[in-house]
Amino acid sequence: MTAKWPVLVAAALSLSITAGAAEAQTKLKWAHVYETSEPFHTQSVWASQEIAKRTNGRYQIDVYPASQLGKETDINQGLSLGSVDVIISGSSFASRSFAPIGVTYYPYIFRDANHLLAYTKSDVFKELAKGYADKTGHQILAVTYYGARHTSSNKPIKTCADMKGLKIRVPDVPAYLAMPRACGANTAPIAFAEVYLALQNGTVEAQENPLTTIEAKKFYEVQKHIALTGHIVDHLNTVISSGLWKKLSDEDKKIFTDVAQEAAARATAEIQAKEKELVDFFKQKGLTVSEVDKNDFKETVLKNVTFESFGYRKADYDRIQAIKSEPAL
Template structure:
């Protein structure tokens, strides 16, 4: 029989142990920041939130990941730098920004390198992608865990465009990365780098006359409200990388690395499916909004690019370009 004195002693021991139990649990949970520049309505965000919750679930709550959308933690250049500075742990960002640290990986932004979205998705599973991702990791320490289809980039404008020559003198916003300059420059346009968060205002006040982005982004960022024409140039088939910082990747156990990889790749696949379905609907959506949607001969634009800016002159390795071209 346990005496009252014994019971009191046991109760006291339990109470004394509680703070240490709570402290141990608190220490076991790691809080992480995941940043991107996209709107909360876009699948890049909704699927990141799903992935954060799924990682927490699969690791029994050892990781709490807070997702910061819409440039809350900085513009795209800032969050890429944040991986090194330690201000963010994970990001979603294009290879054009990764190319600032490791130029070869930017080859995927060379205009018309991909035939269609399926070609891009084949690249995501290819040896050339693995080689480029490894080169980026060796240079930065940051690890690319997943690739998401971002969309086929098209041009919007307030003037009609039927041919490459129609773009001569056009002030067009492009991201601040060399690969985006190739098509506009080849067609005689005046490309102007402006931060993503500032594009709507730049179009509205006439700082630029045009911009280029996938249809899903044109809708999400409401660019169709301040543009009259959508020209289906399809000059870049774009993708985004999910990247884990060097410091976080080094801390993850092999088991946790597998969980982060599997979940982010599943989130990327879910986003890709959503985006491809949405793209099919948006041409009619924009027409109903009163915009003129124009089909163009992409071969004419491609020929202009190839004559004006070869992959090598843009700073990319010809062998990478050829390897991607050869993918089926």
């Protein structure tokens, strides 16, 4: 009888190890380039904790903010290289793999945030997201409103012509370059993390970003004017790598998707509320904040920049323009 005990103990231990391996925790990396104070980060942290909770701790997701795992180009490449599992990034970078999805960055394609959010529920969005997934294997789980991009500078801007010769930092993505170049500005593709210093030392005299980013990155400390050009109503995608997506069960795919969409909705609400407060904030900081004639800018872009030059399809632009949405509050 006693001789059997070692065998039984060994068998029980083997079963225990096997069960433990089945329930082993998977560690994942979630990366973005935004500051820890921004909703894109705080809601990413919430999402990582929520996924852990809903999967009974089977996934531990560490969030890496502020370009810790590389610039936006790097983390997009990381999805394919396996160095990151989830990222938050704009469709402008997704368009490097599937050009048509970048049409959402053609200046003045969206009227406002509500128009953008209506687009994310439309057939044209589903088709563009599928095109990106078919090309890369990566899945867009959710879309977050990033804010309307405006222009800050050290000289006042009222019209498109006022930008002629302006040294402006713009992300190194063709769609972002469209409006400034159409208006005659000289663009410089400085990395996001280096923009403050470039404005401070005069390497460039202007930049364009949402009001929330101008505040978070403290660009208002080294700029005198903000022109509310609203040339791009920007958004960020929550993207999961093809390697991870293939490994997830259907149940886990639903959890990751649901949580990502809840986090995106929470961040969107925060951004919309913050935008309303910031005009007064910047005025209190001594900046001049000015409205512009957006039609002047839009017509100049349409006259000078073709959709085909970016690999976009005018049919997608027309369908997006036709999407109806509730008017902005």
